[in-house]
Amino acid sequence: GQQVMQIPQYQHVQEGEDFTTYCNSSTTLSNIQWYKQRPGGHPVFLIQLVKSGEVKKQKRLTFQFGEAKKNSSLHITATQTTDVGTYFCAGPPGGGADGLTFGKGTHLIIQP
């Protein structure tokens, strides 16, 4: 089935530094979604990207979808302690199946 690779697995930053996580697929994705999971919590939808080369912004978060629709990135500017958590990318499983195929996530740890 579809595989979505995500790096890095862990990222330690000082509060105020920027953070980026990358998502790569071996096949073209019709769309990609990003979710955030706080420690002990459940995933919460952040955004969906559909168009080739699409860039969307939510305050300090910038999401990009690659031109070939095989990769995506999430960039956070000037991290805050509220950004702590695990960020997942997710795409369609392929083969006409339903549901989402999730990357393993990037754990963002912020040191004050």
Add this chain to the structure above:
Amino acid sequence: DGGITQSPKYLFRKEGQNVTLSCEQNLNHDAMYWYRQDPGQGLRLIYYSQIVNDFQKGDIAEGYSVSREKKESFPLTVTSAQKNPTAFYLCASSILAPHRAMNTEAFFGQGTRLTVV
């Protein structure tokens, strides 16, 4: 207050026992899903359902069973055949995508943490 409710939050099971995890939604979503999350891992799809009385296996369905008798409910049974059931189980729902291979926003419940003792 609309949303997805999973119960219980914590569940302990003895080896060899079947247990059923509850998932109820009042969002009027057609599609419902069960995912399993292991420590430090992403979510893996167990089962999904797009319509009442129909469901499909996901990537790791072995040792699990589901039913979809009502639109609002999608319970998951972890059977004794599941070799390593200790995990965090997440139920989700969404509206059906207008096109195949497209996705819509998934809404997750709070999860059930299952431990085999």
